[in-house]
Amino acid sequence: MFYKIDDFVGEWKNEAEGTQKILNALTDESLGQEVSPGFRSLGRLAWHLVGTYGEMLPRAGLTFDAPTDHDPVPQTARAIADAYRQVGEAMISAVQTAWTDETLTQTSMMYGEEWKNGATLRILIQHEVHHRAQMTVLMRQAGLQVPGVYGPSKEEWAGFGMQAPEV
Numbered sequence: 001m002f003y004k005i006d007d008f009v010g011e012w013k014n015e016a017e018g019t020q021k022i023l024n025a026l027t028d029e030s031l032g033q034e035v036s037p038g039f040r041s042l043g044r045l046a047w048h049l050v051g052t053y054g055e056m057l058p059r060a061g062l063t064f065d066a067p068t069d070h071d072p073v074p075q076t077a078r079a080i081a082d083a084y085r086q087v088g089e090a091m092i093s094a095v096q097t098a099w100t101d102e103t104l105t106q107t108s109m110m111y112g113e114e115w116k117n118g119a120t121l122r123i124l125i126q127h128e129v130h131h132r133a134q135m136t137v138l139m140r141q142a143g144l145q146v147p148g149v150y151g152p153s154k155e156e157w158a159g160f161g162m163q164a165p166e167v
Helices: 005-024 042-060 077-098 117-141 154-159
Strands: 107-110 113-116
Touching: 005 042, 005 077, 005 117, 042 077, 042 107, 042 117, 107 117, 113 117
Parallel strands: none
Antiparallel strands: 107 113
C-alpha cells in the first residue's frame, strides 16, 4: 500500500522503465506467440498491460485518457509500446493532479471488495510485474532476446563476455 503519491510515482517509474524495455523488444512477428493454444498471446498480454490502466483506475475514481483491455489489440509492437508510454504519462499526471496523499487512504469498490486507493496502486504495479514475467517466457519461445529488468538477462551476460550465474 502506498501512503504518499511521491512514493508511488518513484516506484512506478522504475517498474515502467523495465516494462518499456520488454515492450520495446517485441517484434510484430512475435505478437502471436502463445504458450499453448487458447492462452493469451504475447501481443494480447502486452495490450493487457496497457488496457489495465484504463480499466482499473477509473474504478477508483481516477479518470484520464486511456484505452481499455477490451479495445482491439494493435497490429504492431511499436503501437503497443507507444500506447504504454502514453497511458503511463497520462496516469501519472492524473495521480499527481487529482489525488493527494490523503486520497490514498480513501476506499473504492474494486472487483467486489473495498480497496484503499494506495492498495490499488500497489496492486496495479504487482499485476504489471506478474504479466511482464509471463511475457519474458513467451519472448524466449518466440526467439527474442529478453532485456534484463532487475539485472542482466542471460543474453546480456553473454554480451559482457561472461556466463550467467547458475541459479
